[in-house]
Amino acid sequence: MNSLIADCLDLLSGQSYFQSYLQLTKEQWVLPGSSIDLSPVENIYLLGLGKSAPGQVYHFFQEWNRHSTHQIQNDHCLTLTKEERLDFGPIGKVLKGNHPYPGDLSLRASQEVMDWGMSIGDRDMVIVLISGGTSALLCWPRAGLDLNNLAREMKEHMNNGMSIMELNRWRQSWDQLKNGGLLPFLKGKLIVNLMTNDIPSGQFEMVGSGPTINPEDERVKSFCLYDTNIFSLELKKRGHDINWYQMPSETKGSQAIARVKELCLGPSAGIFGLSGEFPFILSGHQGRGGRASHFLCTLAWELGIDWFEKNNGILCSIPSDGDDGPSGGHGGRIDYNIIKKGYEYLEEAILQNDTLTWLENMGAQNSAFNSSFNIMDLHFIWKDRK
Secondary structure, three states: OHHHHHHHHHHHHOHHHHHHHOEEOOOEEEEOOEEEEOOOOOOEEEEEEOOOHHHHHHHHHHHHHHHOOOOOOHHHEEEEEEOOOOOOOOOOEEEEEOOOOOOHHHHHHHHHHHHHHHOOOOOOEEEEEEOOOHHHHOOOEOOOOOHHHHHHHHHHHHHOOOOHHHHHHHHHHHEOOOOOOOHHHOOOOEEEEEEEOOOOOOOHHHHHHOOOOOOOOOOEEEEEEEOHHHHHHHHHHOOOOOEEOOOOOOOOHHHHHHHHHHHHHOOOOEEEEEEOOOOOOOOOOOOOOOHHHHHHHHHHHHHOHHHHHHHOOEEEEEOOEOOOOOOOOOOEEEEHHHHOOOHHHHHHHHHHOOHHHHHHHHOOOHHHHOOOOOEOOEEEEEEOOO
């Protein structure tokens, strides 16, 4: 277990993250299945959107300038990220927005992003790094809509178990920057999207509700920088054979628990992995400190003590989607020794055995967990029939 978790955190936080996308020659940027001629490009601008954007911008900036003669200038970089996370590296300007609910911070920051984009020249290239949290952070409601009402609506949708795809479609119905809406405010000869897919779906274009995605805009090239499939292949190279389970993108909260419970109760044994954020609040045993805790407590409640004893079962959740932690109750670990104390003890157990404490106790690379470069939540189920 220690080796698996340490390798997971290393893969989600290391500089190797960008290696396959930074194949640079003097005048060419070679990308998977494509290449970009850099000779006519005058300036390169870098825009980071999402909870892990500070780390992404920092590492991309460093690696690009290490390998390319077409340097990115510090003052050509802009980052929009979560309010609590600002200091990763001295790269350009960092804006803070609201997450997960729309608010005034995101409104002001989005205006600044649009103003920044309009200042870009016609011979310039814009590289956009998009990761989880962008849908909330980048926000520009249609005229006449009230932010407070939208925030209340979103809370209701999440409490009712709305899936990530439904939630993004709802955002797209009122937000002018979704579905390519940011593109008119991004000048430049070429726009390259590098998307980190943190949602339980292979549709990487949907990350962040696609603010810079438009098939009809010939300036735009889009690539999936990282997702579960890429992550799984990297883990396999390190000797970890994980049975990854892809949650259907339309899955609601109660349906998700039912599907994972079915997986746990099935005949197969081994290590099962689920990646991406579950953007819902579960009913029943709520847990404290976030949705990862809710997921653990509710699934443990549904499986029951007999499942843990018969299968040497372990549930763990690592909310490593950006630097949301450390915080009591963020994810954690549940096994037989915890659940046998009683269901009423689960919430207390999560607080005492949250992800950071658990990683520290087992000697894993918890410093990687603290890095704002991490880009997706991880959930693991250990099942070993006696």
